Amino acid sequence: MAYWLMKSEPDVYSIDDLERDGREPWDGIRNYQARNFMRDEMKVGDKAFFYHSNADTVGIVGTMTIASTPYDDPTQFDKKSKYFDAKSGKDKPRWQLVDVAFESKFSRVVTLAELKANPKLADMRLVQKGNRLSIMPVAKKEWDLILKMV
Numbered sequence: 001m002a003y004w005l006m007k008s009e010p011d012v013y014s015i016d017d018l019e020r021d022g023r024e025p026w027d028g029i030r031n032y033q034a035r036n037f038m039r040d041e042m043k044v045g046d047k048a049f050f051y052h053s054n055a056d057t058v059g060i061v062g063t064m065t066i067a068s069t070p071y072d073d074p075t076q077f078d079k080k081s082k083y084f085d086a087k088s089g090k091d092k093p094r095w096q097l098v099d100v101a102f103e104s105k106f107s108r109v110v111t112l113a114e115l116k117a118n119p120k121l122a123d124m125r126l127v128q129k130g131n132r133l134s135i136m137p138v139a140k141k142e143w144d145l146i147l148k149m150v
Contacts, residue, residue, distance in 0.1 A: 002041065003138040004048035005060070005126055006100070011116040015050045015062050023067055023101045028083040030095065034135040039070045039096040042136070049138065049146065051126075052109070059111040060146060068099035077149065106150045109112050120145055 006026060018024055029035050046066040054060060073095040075083035088094040093149065116127045125136045139145075 002046045003140060003143040004037070004042065004046060005051050005136050005138050006048045006064075007053040007134045009049040010052045011052045011055075014034050014052065015102075016063060018050065018062075018100065018102045019101070019105055019116040024097055025040070025073070025097050026099050026100050026143070027073050029097065029134060030083065030085070031134060032062065034133050035096055037135050037137065038098050042066050042098050044069060044135065047103070047143070049143075053134075057109045057111060058066075059109040059115070060106070062105040063103040064100040065103050066098050067101040070098050073097040079144075108150065110146055110149050113147065115146070118145070118149070 010016075013024070026038070029038065045064055048064050048066060049060045050064050051057075052061050072093040073083070075087040076085040076093060076095045077080040077090060078084055083095075085094060112126070115121050117122065121127055121142060124138070124142050125131050125133070142146045
């Protein structure tokens with residue numbers, strides 16, 4: 001099993017939305033490295049932190065499970081979608097996604113400031129300068145430590 005961190009702006013899609021919906025496609029990823037993580041490395045049953053970015057309180061708000069194998073992101077073909085990609089065709093799609101399933105909502109946000117302040121998380125990609133990926137791997141020791149921080 002692998003562990004991940006997946007970011008979403010709560011005004012776009014929040015942990016509360018996922019709790020309500022139960023399962024949802026993680027669509028709209030338009031970064032090749034993040035896409036490659038989903039396409040090449042994520043497996044059904046992997047765990048992921050749900051991270052609220054660009055929010056009043058930025059941080060990890062819950063957990064979810066990777067619930068599908070990767071498949072073509074349909075928003076890339078939809079001209080009405082903000083994620084439409086004119087260079088992507090059904091015969092040669094560029095973007096993939098996975099479905100995620102709600103697992104838990106934390107009783108509090110584990111803030112980015114807390115994560116940065118913890119010396120045991122110094123190697124975590126999220127806290128390193130210049131790392132703005134919307135999806136990133138999380139080491140098992142980081143996963144376990146963050147769960148204890150809740």
